[in-house]
């Protein structure tokens with residue numbers, strides 16, 4: 001797996017919309033994760049923990065992992081419930 005496969009900026013021909021080369025490591029300053037890149041079927045999405053497990057499994061860490069987690073957060077307008 002490459003980081004680009006989880007990024008909405010990857011085009012159908014596998015090229016980056018921004019013209020970047022596919023990063024050799026799971027790091028990219030413009031990484032823009034898409035939930036549909038993790039779960040082909042939205043019904044399969046089971047929440048942030050699932051996203052985190054998948055991201056960690058594929059070696060996504062650091063800033064890129066934070067972006068994945070931010071994507072899975074409830075929308076800003078909804079009520080946040082702290083555990």
Ligand code: SF4
Pocket residue numbers: 003004005007008009010011015016017018019020021022023028029030031032
């Ligand atoms: S922005 Fe980075 S991660 Fe996204 S497709 Fe381009 S090179 Fe890949």
